Amino acid sequence: MKYDFTTLVDRTGTGASKWNQMRTLNPDVKPGVVPLSVADMEFKHPPELIEGLKSFLDTAILGYTSPTDAYYNAVAGWMKRRHNWEIKNEWIVFTPGIVNAFYEAVSAFTQPGDNVLLMTPVYHPFYAAINKTGRNVVESALVRDENNRYDIDFEDFEQKCKDPKTKLLLLSSPHNPLCRVWTPEELTRLGRICIDNGVLVLSDEIHFDFIMPGYKHTVFATISEEFEQNVVLCTAPSKSFNLAGLQCSNIIIPNEQLRETYLTTLQSRAMGGRLNVMAFKGCELAYDQCEEWFDELLEVIYDNSQAVIAYCNEHMPKIKFTPLEATYLLWMDFRAYGLSNEELQRVLRMEAQVFMNDGAAFGEAGAGFARMNLAAPKHVLLDACERIKNAMAKYE
Numbered sequence: 001m002k003y004d005f006t007t008l009v010d011r012t013g014t015g016a017s018k019w020n021q022m023r024t025l026n027p028d029v030k031p032g033v034v035p036l037s038v039a040d041m042e043f044k045h046p047p048e049l050i051e052g053l054k055s056f057l058d059t060a061i062l063g064y065t066s067p068t069d070a071y072y073n074a075v076a077g078w079m080k081r082r083h084n085w086e087i088k089n090e091w092i093v094f095t096p097g098i099v100n101a102f103y104e105a106v107s108a109f110t111q112p113g114d115n116v117l118l119m120t121p122v123y124h125p126f127y128a129a130i131n132k133t134g135r136n137v138v139e140s141a142l143v144r145d146e147n148n149r150y151d152i153d154f155e156d157f158e159q160k161c162k163d164p165k166t167k168l169l170l171l172s173s174p175h176n177p178l179c180r181v182w183t184p185e186e187l188t189r190l191g192r193i194c195i196d197n198g199v200l201v202l203s204d205e206i207h208f209d210f211i212m213p214g215y216k217h218t219v220f221a222t223i224s225e226e227f228e229q230n231v232v233l234c235t236a237p238s239k240s241f242n243l244a245g246l247q248c249s250n251i252i253i254p255n256e257q258l259r260e261t262y263l264t265t266l267q268s269r270a271m272g273g274r275l276n277v278m279a280f281k282g283c284e285l286a287y288d289q290c291e292e293w294f295d296e297l298l299e300v301i302y303d304n305s306q307a308v309i310a311y312c313n314e315h316m317p318k319i320k321f322t323p324l325e326a327t328y329l330l331w332m333d334f335r336a337y338g339l340s341n342e343e344l345q346r347v348l349r350m351e352a353q354v355f356m357n358d359g360a361a362f363g364e365a366g367a368g369f370a371r372m373n374l375a376a377p378k379h380v381l382l383d384a385c386e387r388i389k390n391a392m393a394k395y396e
C-alpha cells in the first residue's frame with residue numbers, strides 16, 4: 001500500500017465526538033480502547049489533502065467565499081468518474097451536512113401532519129428529522145431473508161405510498177445500517193411507485209463511494225429523466241474522506257422548481273447555501289487529488305470486513321452478519337445469545353469494552369444487533385473481536 005492505514009491516532013481530548021461518547025457511556029474505559037461507533041474513520045488523512053490545505057493557508061484570505069470553478073469541476077468530475085453522472089453547477093445547493101439537508105427537506109416539501117416514509121431499520125436521525133418537525137414517521141419494514149440480507153416489501157411500500165398523506169421518502173442508498181446496494185431494478189420499481197403516488201424522493205447517498213467488490217451503486221437520478229426530476233440527492237465528501245468536521249455537503253436538485261422551494265426554505269432560516277472556505281477547499285482537494293488514497297481505503301475496508309467475519313465465524317459462530325455490499329458499517333446479529341437488547345449492549349460496552357452502535361437505535365427491528373465501524377486499523381478491530389469473544393463466552 002502506498003498510504004498508511006495502520007497507524008492509530010489517539011483522539012482522546014481532541015473533541016472527537018465518537019471518542020467523547022465512549023467515555024460518556026463508560027467513564028472507566030481502559031486506556032487503548034478505540035470506539036467503533038459513529039461513522040467516522042480512525043485513519044490518517046491522505047497527505048495530499050493535509051499538504052493541500054496547508055499550502056492553501058499559506059496565501060489564503062479567509063473572508064466570505066463562494067464556490068470557484070475549480071470547486072465545481074472537482075465535484076462534477078467525481079460524479080462523472082465514480083458514478084457516471086453528469087451534473088450541472090446550478091443543480092448544487094450547499095449545506096454544512098446531510099443531516100441539515102434532510103431536516104430542511106422535510107420542512108420544505110411537507111407540512112406538519114404529513115407522512116414521511118422510511119425503510120426500516122434505518123439511520124436514526126431520519127426519525128428525528130420527521131418527529132421533531134411535527135410530521136409522522138411511516139415505516140416500511142425491510143425483510144430479512146435466510147442469508148441475513150434485507151429486501152424491500154414492495155406491496156407494503158406501495159400501500160404506504162398510496163396514503164395521500166405520504167409526501168416524502170427518505171431513502172438511504174446504499175443503506176445504512178443494512179449495507180444494501182439497491183439494484184437498478186429495485187430503484188426503478190421504488191421510484192415508479194413514488195412518482196405514481198406523488199411522493200418525492202430524498203436519496204441520501206452519502207455512502208455511495210463505499211461499494212464492495214462485485215457490487216455497483218446506481219445514483220437514483222441516473223435511472224431516468226423522470227426520476228431525476230423527482231429527487232433531492234444528498235452527496236458529500238465527508239464519509240469518503242472523513243471530512244465531517246469541515247462540514248461540506250453537495251445537495252443536488254436537478255428540478256428547478258424543487259430547488260427554488262428548497263433554497264427559499266434555507267434562506268428563510270438564514271442558511272442561504274453558503275459553506276465555509278475550508279469546506280470548499282477540502283472537498284476540492286479530496287475529489288481532485290485523493291482518489292488513489294480512496295481506492296486503497298476501499299481495499300482496506302473490504303479486507304477488514306473479511307478479517308472480522310472470519311474471526312467471529314471461528315470463535316463466535318452465533319453471530320450472524322448481513323453481507324457487506326456497501327458502507328464501512330457491519331450489521332451484526334447477536335440474537336442467538338438470547339440476551340435482551342439492554343443486557344447485550346451492557347455486556348458489549350461494560351464487559352467487552354467494545355463501543356459499537358446499539359442496533360435498536362435504528363428502529364425496533366434492530367434490537368439484538370450492533371453496528372461495527374470497520375474504518376479502523378485491522379489490529380484495532382481484531383482486538384475488539386477478542387474482547388467480545390471473552391465477554392460473550394459466559395453467555396454461550
Ligand SMILES: Cc1ncc(COP(=O)(O)O)c(C=O)c1O
Pocket residue numbers: 038039096097098099100123172176204206207236238244249
Ligand atoms: C446515511 C447517513 N446520512 C447522513 C449522515 C451524516 O451526514 P452529515 O455528517 O453530513 O450531517 C450519516 C453519517 O453517518 C449517514 O450515515
